[in-house]
Amino acid sequence: MNRDGIRKSIWQEEIRSFPDAFRFETEYDVAVVGGGITGVSTAYELQKSGKKCILIEAANVGFGTTGGTTAHINNFLDTTYSEAISKFGLDDAKLLFESAEDAIGIIEKNISENHISCDFEKRTGQLFALDEKEAKELDDILEAAGKVGCEMNLIHQISFPIPFIKAVEIPGQAQFHPIKYIDALCRSFLSLGGTVVENCFCESHSEKDGDITITTSKGIIKAKNLVYATHIPPGISMLHFTNAPYRSYAMAFTLKDGNYPEVLGYDLMDPYHYYRVQEMNGEKLLIAGGEDHKTGHSEDTGACFSNLENYIRRYFDVDVVRYSWSSQYYEPVDSLPYIGKLPGTFRVFTATGFRGNGMIFGTLSSRIISELILTGNSKYFRLFSPSRITPIAGFTEFVKENITVATDFIKDKLFVERISSLAEISEGEGKVVKYEGESYAVYKEKGGGMHLLKSACPHAKCDVRWNSAEISWDCPCHGSRFSVNGKVLTAPSVTNLTKIREKDI
Ligand SMILES: Cc1cc2nc3c(=O)[nH]c(=O)nc-3n(C[C@H](O)[C@H](O)[C@H](O)COP(=O)(O)OP(=O)(O)OC[C@H]3O[C@@H](n4cnc5c(N)ncnc54)[C@H](O)[C@@H]3O)c2cc1C
CATH class of the missing domain: 3.30.9.10 (D-Amino Acid Oxidase, subunit A, domain 2)
Structure with missing residues (x-):
């Protein structure tokens, strides 16, 4: 698997690995977590601006949604300008259009500056x-x-x-091959002196006296700034709501x-x-x-x-x-992405809520986050601020959406299939199973091998659901996804599903 699903996307065969050049002793200006379009573009931009950067990726560059996108590049967005005018006013709707145009310009500049061949x-x-x-x-x-x-x-x-x-x-729209693009940009990042570490899972961070300590599966990294380019920040954050x-x-x-x-x-x-x-x-x-x-x-x-x-x-x-x-x-609740400082932190940045326009907003994030790190400001800071207050239409709908999640969670508990024996699961099938008062995610391999996990997502304790198309366990509340072995595939969870050995049940 080199994407976060079992099915092969059209871009996948272009995914390649990068040489591991991780030096534990080095302190970085910026640690970027996540090797999708957001992380790669941001790391490249900051390294080009003279910052010493490290890019950490849990699996491989292109493993997340960037490896499963369709890569339309648009200046009209899922959030239409009529919606933007009615929610944010004409000036901000104009700024939104300008941001999309800027993003297309950045992609074109990155391509021409680095002679990238990406269709x-x-x-x-x-x-x-x-x-x-x-x-x-x-x-x-x-x-x-x-x-x-x-x-x-x-x-x-x-x-x-x-x-x-x-x-x-x-x-004025465009299209490209997203993996050829980020792969080439990542190689330019390396040639500018940047460091890429794949198969390196970021577990947590702490901020103290202007320094950030990042705990990863490959060791501790120290940095002055941290960027969670993980599509949704890991851990618990207001942004999950x-x-x-x-x-x-x-x-x-x-x-x-x-x-x-x-x-x-x-x-x-x-x-x-x-x-x-x-x-x-x-x-x-x-x-x-x-x-x-x-x-x-x-x-x-x-x-x-x-x-x-x-x-x-x-x-x-x-x-x-x-x-x-x-x-x-x-x-996102109010239809605009969240790009900027992670609420409640000093030097931690993030970008999420892109809807179907991540080529644009992932690219734009590289400009906004770089400007915030380098100068402390960006003309888009206010419009996309993750801390913005949204007392506008959309919030009620979102609250309703969360009620759906809560009800589903309860319904989940009630609806969980009550089977008396694990043998009722067919080969190649996954089910959440209630067994003697406990809830388990059970997957039976073709050939009969059984994978047993606790079904509660470690992130916020919602029950995961079976995704038969991608052979994964997906959490309906905040989108964490896990392999049949319980390994985290998709943020925000930073903890695997608890494995249960058959004899423990
Ligand atoms: C089917 C589909 C079609 C789409 N089509 C379009 C389109 O045509 N045009 C468009 O603009 N947008 C489109 N989008 C949206 C767009 O693809 C995404 O918004 C964009 O790819 C997100 O990029 P990203 O870099 O932010 O996240 P990702 O590509 O998901 O990258 C995040 C990376 O972070 C890593 N990661 C996560 N947690 C950790 C951790 N704890 N430690 C280390 N690494 C971690 C992951 O492994 C992953 O590789 C589409 C989306 C979908 C689902």
Whole structure:
């Protein structure tokens, strides 16, 4: 496994390991935890600015969602400018647009400065409404885009064989191969004198007198600044209550008729579908994504792939499915990401809540966090501050969402299948099982070997749920994910699920 799921993503074969150059005695200006687009971009930016940096990654660079993304690069966002204007006002909506433009500029600059070959291409985007309700929404999106300066034009034809009733095109979008990009950026970071340590799990940190001590699975690291680029900060933080984990599904198809759209595409369904094309080994592939749901809230994650495939086959002349994979992202309570200082700390920074725009916000984080470390300020500091107060619409919904989690937790306890014997689990299946008053996560391997774990997520004690598509245990509350052996795959948990030997039960 070199991604946090069992299925192979389209990008995965480009994942390579880095030479281990960890020197315990060295004190760093900045320790960056997490080798996704956020961590790699931030480490590169700070090292380039003269700081001595170390990048620590629990598994391998690209192991997290960056290895399972679809890598559209957009200046229009999941948070539409109409939503941004109504929640934050026109000036902040303009600043949001400016931030997306800045991020695209940073990616282009990183590519040209480092001569990175990562299949980067500018593309036009098409956004289309399938019914009257979506058409109304599209009108609002179009009007608000005009107000913030984001170019969108009405069009009467789209490049997708999908019936639509209204559509716009949005110039200035882009796409790339995310792993080729971060791999090359990471190598530039190394050549600037940076240090990369893979298979190094960050367990905790403490701050004292301006120094940070980081406890990792490979030893203690001392740094002046710490950046948690772990998609959601580990441990317990207010940010776990202002972000909800979601999963999204992606598949890559060949088409019999060869009609691959030359643009990026998005409908306005809830959840929406997203489309792009990528050439792999001389073969074009249509990548389609969708079927999003709250982590742990699908009884059968495998069915999400069937649903997506059926939907795509309805409209496209599909030949074969080459890849199918899923991954996790975070929805922030007020619809904007949290980038900046981790609440309650002095020199610890983080970035989370990117929705489906992590190429943009992960990249933007490198600018904001670098500016905060180097100068103490950034023009985006206030808009994306993790400590911002949000007395606006969205909070009530989020509270409701947390109630759902709490109810689910209780329901979980009641609904946990009461089986009298562990033998009722089929091979290749995982189940949370109630046995003599205790709750266990049980996975039976093909061939019969049993993996028994306590089902309570160590992070906040919610019961994990089985993810049959990625063969993992996923926590519905804050998104921690674990392998069938109980090993942490995804933050925020920093502790594995408790292993139980069969004879202990
Ligand atoms: C299916 C899907 C499609 C998407 N498509 C798009 C898209 O088209 N465009 C777009 O802009 N965004 C998209 N997104 C969102 C985007 O991919 C993510 O927001 C982005 O990749 C997050 O990057 P990151 O570096 O912050 O986190 P990650 O890539 O998750 O990296 C975090 C890293 O931290 C490591 N880590 C965690 N805890 C520890 C620890 N304690 N110690 C050491 N290391 C640790 C992990 O192993 C991981 O490698 C998509 C998301 C999904 C799920």
